[in-house]
Amino acid sequence: MEWQQLGSNVPLGGNRFTMALGRFVFSTMGWHIEGEFPDQSKLIVAVAPHTSNVDWILSIAVIWGLGLKASYLVKHSLFRFPLGPIVSALGGIPVDRRSAQGLVGQMVGEFESRSQLVLGVTPEGTRGNVREWKRGFALMAQATNVPIVPAILDYKTRTVRFHTLITDVADTDRTLIAVQLAAASGAPRHDRRD
Numbered sequence: 001m002e003w004q005q006l007g008s009n010v011p012l013g014g015n016r017f018t019m020a021l022g023r024f025v026f027s028t029m030g031w032h033i034e035g036e037f038p039d040q041s042k043l044i045v046a047v048a049p050h051t052s053n054v055d056w057i058l059s060i061a062v063i064w065g066l067g068l069k070a071s072y073l074v075k076h077s078l079f080r081f082p083l084g085p086i087v088s089a090l091g092g093i094p095v096d097r098r099s100a101q102g103l104v105g106q107m108v109g110e111f112e113s114r115s116q117l118v119l120g121v122t123p124e125g126t127r128g129n130v131r132e133w134k135r136g137f138a139l140m141a142q143a144t145n146v147p148i149v150p151a152i153l154d155y156k157t158r159t160v161r162f163h164t165l166i167t168d169v170a171d172t173d174r175t176l177i178a179v180q181l182a183a184a185s186g187a188p189r190h191d192r193r194d
Contacts, residue, residue, distance in 0.1 A: 001032045003065055007039025011116035013069025013091075022064025031058065035162030037066060037149070041116045044141050044148045045070070048183035050122040055153060055189070059120060060090070062151075062160055070118040073103075093119075104139045111144040120151075123179055138176045141169035148175065150182035155189045 003023060006012065014022075047059060063070045074092035078084070093110060095103060111117055121137045141148050150163035163182040169175050 001027065004033070004036055006037060006066055006068060009039045009041040009116075010037065011041065011069040011118055012067050014064050014067050018064040019067050022061045022066075026058070026061040026065050029058070029061070029158070031061075031158045031160060033062065033160050033162070037068070037162055038147070038165045040118075040147060040149075040165075042111055042114075042144070042146045043118045044137055044146055045118060045120045045151050046123050046137055046148055046179045046183075047120055047151045047153065048123055048179065049153060049186050049188040050124050052189040055122070058153065058160065059151075063091075063120075068118060069116070070120050072120045073107075091120075103136050104143055107140045108143045111140075111146055123176075123183075133176060133180065135172060135176060138169070138172040138179075141166075141175060142172050145169065148179065150179050152182055152186040153188070154186045156187040161186070 076094035
């Protein structure tokens with residue numbers, strides 16, 4: 001598999017070692033990538049469907065393999081010693097659910113304070129059975145006018161697919177439906193049953 005060279009606007013991270021390690025892990029697992037990672041300095045990556053801890057390993061392998069600098073949301077309590085430095089080094093952004101400004105407000109602040117930010121989220125909010133997706137990612141996109149790219153996991157074909165970039169994020173319902181439709185083209189590692 002040939003790896004994409006990222007565009008000039010995308011935040012870069014890692015080094016030759018992490019890039020080689022990410023590519024090795026990804027190819028050893030038998031996966032490949034379809035589509036192009038968008039050349040955007042600020043972006044929300046909606047990873048779906050999310051049913052397994054393996055999804056996180058795949059995500060880190062793709063991030064490192066591309067040489068991308070990406071972040072994700074983590075409970076603030078995990079930033080204590082000894083995990084704190086590791087979580088931070090891997091791109092974790094602490095989230096305090098007790099905050100008066102709420103998650104969306106916290107992320108608006110993060111996007112406003114940085115010139116580049118690629119934020120990975122799992123819209124389903126959990127690996128378990130989901131009846132209704134979390135709307136936070138669509139509200140973040142709307143509040144910051146940051147586009148969304150669905151990153152679709154397909155365990156049947158072992159493909160990570162970067163779907164069409166969603167730039168019109170003004171209507172959260174339409175954004176949510178667009179990402180759900182994209183996710184329907186994937187295949188979870190574990191079936192969800194009622």
